Amino acid sequence: xKFDKLIGIKIVIILIVLISFQSISKDCLEEFKSIIRHExxxxxxxxxxxGELKNYLPECEMVGYLSDKTSNAKFxxxxxxxxxxxxxxxxxNQQFLxxxxxxxxxxxxxxxxxxxxxxxxxxxxxxxxxxxx
Amino acid sequence: MLIMFVITLVLPxxxxxxxxxxxxxxxxxxxxxxxxxxxxxxxxxxxxxxxxVFFICLLLFNAEGFFSDIVENLFYIxxxxxxxxxxxxxxxxxxxxLKELIHSPKQNRFLLVSFITILLLSILYFLMISVNNxxxxxxxxxxxxxxxxxxxxxxxxxxxxxxxVYAWSHPDYPLLIPANISRIWNYLGNDTVIIPISIxxxxxxxxxxxxxxxxxYIQSSKHGLLAGLVFMGFTKFIQxxxxxxxxxxxxxxxxxxxxxxxxxxxxxxxxxxxxxIAGMMAGLCTWTKNEGLLMILSxxxxxxxxxxxxTGWKQYLTELKAFIIxxxxxxxxxxxFKIQLVPPNDLVFGQAVHTTMTRLLDLSRYxxxxxxxxxxxxxxxxxxxxxxxxxxxxxxxxxxxxFKRSNYLSIMVLLLMLSGYxxxxxxxxxxxxxxLNTSLERLFLQLLPSVIFIFFMSLNMPEGITKAKLNQ
Numbered sequence: 210x211k212f213d214k215l216i217g218i219k220i221v222i223i224l225i226v227l228i229s230f231q232s233i234s235k236d237c238l239e240e241f242k243s244i245i246r247h248e249x250x251x252x253x254x255x256x257x258x259x260g261e262l263k264n265y266l267p268e269c270e271m272v273g274y275l276s277d278k279t280s281n282a283k284f285x286x287x288x289x290x291x292x293x294x295x296x297x298x299x300x301x302n303q304q305f306l307x308x309x310x311x312x313x314x315x316x317x318x319x320x321x322x323x324x325x326x327x328x329x330x331x332x333x334x335x336x337x338x339x340x341x342x
Numbered sequence: 343m344l345i346m347f348v349i350t351l352v353l354p355x356x357x358x359x360x361x362x363x364x365x366x367x368x369x370x371x372x373x374x375x376x377x378x379x380x381x382x383x384x385x386x387x388x389x390x391x392x393x394x395v396f397f398i399c400l401l402l403f404n405a406e407g408f409f410s411d412i413v414e415n416l417f418y419i420x421x422x423x424x425x426x427x428x429x430x431x432x433x434x435x436x437x438x439x440l441k442e443l444i445h446s447p448k449q450n451r452f453l454l455v456s457f458i459t460i461l462l463l464s465i466l467y468f469l470m471i472s473v474n475n476x477x478x479x480x481x482x483x484x485x486x487x488x489x490x491x492x493x494x495x496x497x498x499x500x501x502x503x504x505x506x507v508y509a510w511s512h513p514d515y516p517l518l519i520p521a522n523i524s525r526i527w528n529y530l531g532n533d534t535v536i537i538p539i540s541i542x543x544x545x546x547x548x549x550x551x552x553x554x555x556x557x558x559y560i561q562s563s564k565h566g567l568l569a570g571l572v573f574m575g576f577t578k579f580i581q582x583x584x585x586x587x588x589x590x591x592x593x594x595x596x597x598x599x600x601x602x603x604x605x606x607x608x609x610x611x612x613x614x615x616x617x618x619i620a621g622m623m624a625g626l627c628t629w630t631k632n633e634g635l636l637m638i639l640s641x642x643x644x645x646x647x648x649x650x651x652x653t654g655w656k657q658y659l660t661e662l663k664a665f666i667i668x669x670x671x672x673x674x675x676x677x678x679f680k681i682q683l684v685p686p687n688d689l690v691f692g693q694a695v696h697t698t699m700t701r702l703l704d705l706s707r708y709x710x711x712x713x714x715x716x717x718x719x720x721x722x723x724x725x726x727x728x729x730x731x732x733x734x735x736x737x738x739x740x741x742x743x744x745f746k747r748s749n750y751l752s753i754m755v756l757l758l759m760l761s762g763y764x765x766x767x768x769x770x771x772x773x774x775x776x777x778l779n780t781s782l783e784r785l786f787l788q789l790l791p792s793v794i795f796i797f798f799m800s801l802n803m804p805e806g807i808t809k810a811k812l813n814q
Contacts, residue, residue, distance in 0.1 A: 217736045226456040229575030233463045236577045240470035252477040293491040296507045
């Protein structure tokens with residue numbers, strides 16, 4: 210049987226359209242399911258939480274950061290993103306300090322040990338602290 | 343807000359459009375067919391111009407403000423008048439795309455309807471990702487949007503955006519995306535997340551537009567539409583665009599540079615105007631990501647080899663001069679940025695003779711990187727591994743002598759860039775597995791639109807056969 214090139218071309222074009230349609234439809238459906246499930250966007254959540262702390266920080270250039278979470282680097286970066294242009298540095302040597310701790314009941318023990326006072330509680334686990342004079 | 347966004351882009355885009363029209367070499371009756379392509383170039387060039395001018399105004403006035411906005415806009419208005427008066431009058435010819443569509447063969451209409459359907463789905467996909475993830479991927483918020491926030495919120499201390507205090511955010515990365523975002527935030531008066539989303543949307547769909555319009559202009563509308571359909575099937579590109587990676591704007595400028603090389607070969611021999619624009623686009627690659635420097639180096643090397651095999655040294659030198667003229671202003675800006683303002687790049691800074699030599703001589707690194715490259719290639723291509731060779735088999739290879747040099751040059755540029763990426767992974771000071779996992783896919787996506795363009799430029803389209811058969 211002679212191979213009709215035109216039919217072959219039509220088949221390949223239809224195949225390309227179908228592959229592209231299938232790829233994009235499948236991905237659209239996955240994203241749609243994600244929207245329906247109301248999956249929270251972590252960046253927006255922490256941007257709002259850390260961003261709120263700006264109202265309590267004077268015109269300072271740097272604020273310290275402390276966390277006992279396992280992926281604390283990510284949360285430090287999120288704090289930096291939210292608080293820009295204030296620098297967020299991973300040490301306790303600043304006048305103001307953001308504490309992001311797993312067990313909020315331990316905050317008092319921590320503040321007493323480091324002579325800090327709580328300025329604001331941004332969420333269950335996130336506190337803005339200031340060095341006592 | 344959308345209206346304000348459009349207004350902030352009008353002047354730079356209009357300036358870029360007039361510049362592109364002035365430099366456009368094919369000023370014949372077919373000039374109107376290049377309008378979609380010219381517009382795509384103009385928007386990309388306009389965004390690049392806007393970021394450069396904004397940054398220069400920051401340097402001159404030490405802060406964004408009313409006075410710097412006035413100077414910026416006066417600059418655009420001056421250029422608009424200049425290009426308007428310098429432009430030659432064109433032959434006006436009525437162009438009715440709807441009439442052409444109605445009378446086009448059924449196959450073209452099928453391709454067009456399919457293309458529009460998949461384009462709309464791609465836009466929907468982009469918007470849904472943006473709803474789920476408005477701040478974008480890690481790179482988007484931790485690098486590009488972060489920098490934009492420092493520039494916008496920093497006031498007269500905007501230069502803190504390049505501080506080594508937060509070195510993990512790569513403060514040496516260039517400013518096309520952050521400067522554009524910050525500039526529009528400045529006009530709006532607030533740092534809404536809608537602007538990074540809008541910029542990402544523009545670049546993602548401009549890449550599709552420039553791919554389709556360039557192939558339609560140089561080859562045929564069938565080439566353009568088919569390439570667009572194939573390209574949009576690579577949904578990872580749309581996904582990365584929606585997560586606001588700078589790799590997508592980089593892909594746009596790389597593709598634009600390659601297209602202009604083809605246009606140059608298509609045009610009259612003694613006219614190098616397309617190469618001025620190519621130089622600007624290549625410069626904007628370097629202003630978008632550090633990989634742009636590798637791209638320029640690859641292009642210059644490939645050009646030398648192309649000259650040896652095809653055109654000769656005299657033409658090579660005139661072409662190089664035109665390209666360098668286009669590249670020069672952005673190169674100067676980038677040099678100032680890199681030398682005066684930012685700390686050294688982490689990949690460069692992390693090198694020492696002994697450690698670099700150890701990595702270069704470690705065969706296991708080559709094997710690991712090679713396997714990762716192959717795996718990533720198949721991960722991106724997937725089902726199309728059958729379809730694309732089938733296209734070649736059925737359609738045939740299009741050997742047009744006029745594009746021999748541009749084919750050679752473009753393929754060599756992409757191969758050199760790939761080799762460059764390979765080498766960077768071999769000598770990286772970071773954990774190799776981590777570095778590959780977090781960046782390899784994006785690097786491949788940078789090259790993808792250009793690969794598809796070159797593929798379809800090499801593809802024959804049997805117009806004679808299809809037209810005759812369809813009319814039976």
